[in-house]
Amino acid sequence: MLAPDSVRVVRATADTVVAHGSLITGRFYDRMFDAHPELLDLFNRGNQANGEQRQALAMSVAAVAGHFAGMKPVPLTAIVGRIAHKHASLGVTPSQYVVVGRHLMAAIGEVLGDAATAEVIAAWDEVFWLFACLLVAEESRQYERAGSTFSRPFxxxxxxxxxxxxxxxxxxxxxxxxxxxxxxxxxxxxxxxxxxxxxxxxxxxxxxxxxxxxxxxxxxxxxxxxxxxxxxxxxxxxxxxxxxxxxxxxxxxxxGDLVLPRGDSPLLLASAGVGTTPIVAALRHLVAVGSTRPVAVLHADRSPEAHPLRADLVDAVDRLPGASLALWYETKSSRRKGLPLGTKVHKGLVDPDLIQVDPEAHALLCGPLPFMRTVRRALLDRGVPAERIQYEVFGPDAWLGSEEPSQASGAGRA
Known part of the structure; x- marks a missing residue:
């Protein structure tokens, strides 16, 4: 928990820090990479170049600070887990948080100028280290479960x-x-x-x-x-x-935590584009264990020819007695041969009114943000609780700050 004085300062300065969030994170990355160019190995340079990583970091810092200060609760466990999985896959070490903290506080001071008093910097430093300690602890657990270490991640x-x-x-x-x-x-x-x-x-x-x-x-x-x-x-x-x-x-x-929930509850597996990859893995697993769970599979793509792993997905659905398949292609498709009996093929983008789901289902979503927002909204409207909707983002996860962060859950990666 934040100290009472730090809560007061964070609440008083949160709007200012958020308003300057992109400037702060931009300055932070510039400072850190100038001093430690070896850390560029850990970051997607494309996401650095187009600003996505900076925006996602600014949103995450603002959301977590608001949570610690009691301003707006966020699913902290999900956020920590999502980031810890990503960091563990990169081989992030505990000592690197010292570097990050030093340059992040310096960036806040440089951007806010006279407003960044010693009291302000101390309060935001406390926010950072509360968050960092949670991440380091979870990353250590992830390494232990994976049978790996910080020093030998590959x-x-x-x-x-x-x-x-x-x-x-x-x-x-x-x-x-x-x-x-x-x-x-x-x-x-x-x-x-x-x-x-x-x-x-x-x-x-x-x-x-x-x-x-x-x-x-x-x-x-x-x-x-x-x-x-x-x-x-x-x-x-x-x-x-x-x-x-x-x-x-x-x-x-x-x-990564976009994994099948245990048990025999109904499932909705929804993907678009290359987001089909975790869905295909899940379906192949269900086939391997002889699952009879009800599984509604939904996939959207430009065309059947652009649909990755289409044969794998179709074969798995065909072999699962409780599975159904709905496909959306932006171009009209005549490729219906070999599709499982009852498959529905639609033209255009996903129509939320046509998504059929059991309110007791667990849902796994993977694909572009607009697609996942559409599907998620449809599921919520049909009575699926937010805590049973998991998602995965390919790239920096900017969903946290843009859509009901208190209800989002899942994993994000690049």
Whole structure:
């Protein structure tokens, strides 16, 4: 808990800090990378360039500070868990929080100027360290569960097959040098570290699209092409253009909390685009264990040809006695052959009025934010409690500050 004096100061200065949030986080990253350029290895440079990472950090700091000061409760456990999973997949160490705290407080002082009194800096420093201690503790637990450590987060894997799923999506099958201490849970992701010419090491997270225990391990990667101000994906482009069978990749243990809930409750698995990867892993797991749970599967894409892992998804639904499938394609589709009996194929974007769900269902969502907002709103309107709706964001999670943070839950990653 924050000290009473710190609560008073945070409440009095929260609006000012939030109003300058992007400036503060921008200055923070500039300062930290100037002093510690080696930390660039831990950050997605594309998200740094387009400002998404800075915006997400500003939203998170504001939300957590408001929570600690009793201004607006947020799902702190979910937020800590989501960020801790991401940090563990990157190999973040406890000592790095000292660096972050030093430069974040300096950035607040530089941006706020005379308003950043010693009392103000002390109060916000207390907020940071409360949050940091929660994260370090949870990250330690995550490393222990994964059978890994801060000092050795990655192990070599050999690429044994490369399969092009669509024009922009490729799957890589990987054999580890040593068996993982714990197989991935369905829906989790692994960190993949690559060395890029002239840039050094970069790490990205990719969902394991194979079922737990399947060998070899499969990751499915979308190539991010340049789009407006957004540069092409450095790591995804490298994997698509340069990685071949026989190459070696450094891969971390599995993390992430977008996993199937235990039990036999109904499920809604909703995805769009490459967000299908955790859904396919979950479906393959359900097939492997002979599940009879009611499962409503919903996927949206540009076209059947652009739909990653379409054959895997269709096959799994067909083999699950309690599963149904609804597809939305932006272009009209005539590819109905081989679809499970009763599959509904719609043209256009997802229509929330056509989403059918059991109010007792647990829902897992993965895809672009507009898609997930649409589906989530429809589920809430149909009586599914917010705590039974999990989501995953590919990229910095800016949902926290933009849509009912007290009700959001799930995992976010890049």
């Amino acid at each position: 192990t070599p894997h050999t690429v044994v097959d490369v399969h092009r799923d669509t024009e922009d999506v490729t799957s890589f099958l990987l054999e580890p040098d040593e068996d993982p201490a714990r197989p991935p849970l369905p829906g989790q992701y692994v960190g993949v570290a690559v060395d890029l010419p002239d840039l050094g090491r970069q790490i990205r997270q990719y969902t394991v699209s194979s079922a737990p225990g399947e060998s070899p391990l499969r990751i499915t990667v979308k190539r991010h092409r340049a789009d407006g101000d957004r540069p092409e994906g450095m790591v995804s482009t490298h994997l698509h253009e340069r990685v071949r069978v026989g190459d070696r990749l450094q891969v971390g243990p599995a993390f």
